[in-house]
Amino acid sequence: MVSRxxxxxxxxxxxxxxxxxxxxxxxxIPVPIEELAHQLxxxxxxxxxxxxxxxxxxxxxxxxxxxILVSANLQRTRRRFTIAHxxxxxxxxxxxxxxxxxxxCDKKALGQLDTKSRNQFYRMEAEANxxxxxxxxxxxxxxxxxxxxxxxxxxxxxxxxxTFDVSKYAAARAYIEYNSECLALLVARHGKIQxxxxxxxxxxxxxxxxxxxxxxxxxxxxxxPGALSDSDPADMHEWFDIDELSRVRGLYEQxxxxxxxxxxxxxxxxxxxxxxYDPEADMTSKERxxxxxx
Ligand SMILES: [Zn+2]
Numbered sequence: 394m395v396s397r398x399x400x401x402x403x404x405x406x407x408x409x410x411x412x413x414x415x416x417x418x419x420x421x422i423p424v425p426i427e428e429l430a431h432q433l434x435x436x437x438x439x440x441x442x443x444x445x446x447x448x449x450x451x452x453x454x455x456x457x458x459x460x461i462l463v464s465a466n467l468q469r470t471r472r473r474f475t476i477a478h479x480x481x482x483x484x485x486x487x488x489x490x491x492x493x494x495x496x497x498c499d500k501k502a503l504g505q506l507d508t509k510s511r512n513q514f515y516r517m518e519a520e521a522n523x524x525x526x527x528x529x530x531x532x533x534x535x536x537x538x539x540x541x542x543x544x545x546x547x548x549x550x551x552x553x554x555x556t557f558d559v560s561k562y563a564a565a566r567a568y569i570e571y572n573s574e575c576l577a578l579l580v581a582r583h584g585k586i587q588x589x590x591x592x593x594x595x596x597x598x599x600x601x602x603x604x605x606x607x608x609x610x611x612x613x614x615x616x617x618p619g620a621l622s623d624s625d626p627a628d629m630h631e632w633f634d635i636d637e638l639s640r641v642r643g644l645y646e647q648x649x650x651x652x653x654x655x656x657x658x659x660x661x662x663x664x665x666x667x668x669x670y671d672p673e674a675d676m677t678s679k680e681r682x683x684x685x686x687x
Pocket of ligand 1: 478482497503518521
């Protein structure tokens with residue numbers, strides 16, 4: 394069983410999670426995060442009553458004690474992520490709270506992703522999020538779910554969400570981070586883009602968070618929660634920055650309906666000069682059929 398002694402001298406989210414996983418080779422999935430936090434010297438997990446914050450951590454610079462606080466109104470997956478995030482602050486010794494003795498983390502903090510941010514506060518929050526994500530979705534267990542698929546599909550996001558007991562957003566981010574395909578994943582609500590996650594090689598989009606979903610998008614049709622569309626050819630001119638069109642030879646769109654007017658959109662780009670390639674070469678038979686119909 395892992396103890397804090399095993400983590401001595403390790404400071405980075407990746408390093409810490411690697412050591413935890415090597416000390417716990419048979420770690421249960423979904424990760425029993427509360428149990429694990431107690432094992433790593435978190436004395437208590439209590440309700441956080443401070444308005445406007447999702448989680449908190451009571452500790453001191455020496456980390457001789459640690460108590461995690463979580464808002465009572467969180468859904469289970471959010472609660473799990475928040476506990477893992479606070480555990481990250483506890484285990485990363487150079488993380489310092491804005492107020493002596495108490496970290497307080499709000500929705501914005503829990504959404505920070507840039508671990509290279511020049512803002513020290515945002516960087517710490519992003520590191521705590523990275524720690525949480527790695528711990529709840531251990532890469533050695535996550536990769537086979539993504540690599541094992543021949544073609545990318547939002548079905549895998551649902552599989553990650555269920556297998557690791559994380560929110561669909563956390564699942565979507567991990568899905569993009571570990572994907573070797575050229576993908577973008579967009580969260581939309583009532584016809585507007587809310588968030589965009591992309592693989593590094595994905596071409597520049599003509600739209601940004603806050604913009605309406607492009608005309609002709611599959612996502613403008615009504616999808617009931619849980620309904621998953623096929624991956625259909627989409628109009629590149631609607632989605633991509635005009636300067637990018639010369640290096641993209643195809644685009645596929647897939648939509649997953651969500652509750653409360655939300656939907657998730659997967660864009661898969663086929664890269665390369667449009668004149669030099671067989672557009673059907675990388676397609677599934679289903680995609681080929683859709684392409685020809687289109
Ligand atoms: Zn935090």
